[in-house]
Amino acid sequence: MPHDPASKSKPYYECVDCGKRVMTDEDGRLCSRCGGYLQNIGVPRQQ
Numbered sequence: 001m002p003h004d005p006a007s008k009s010k011p012y013y014e015c016v017d018c019g020k021r022v023m024t025d026e027d028g029r030l031c032s033r034c035g036g037y038l039q040n041i042g043v044p045r046q047q
Contacts, residue, residue: 010023010024010025011023011024011025011040011041011042012040012041012042013029013038013039013040013041014038014039014041015031015033015034015036015037015038015039016036016037016038016039017031017034017035017036017037018031018033018034018036020032020033020034021041022038024038
């Protein structure tokens with residue numbers, strides 16, 4: 001069964017620039033691939 005990115009284990013973050021996803025407990029990180037801001041994908045996004 002695939003892992004649900006919205007689960008409550010560790011939050012998933014996605015880079016707003018390149019789309020890379022990482023799982024971490026730390027907030028406010030920058031993407032290791034491109035340096036873009038990582039956004040928590042477990043919270044609703046504004047449109």
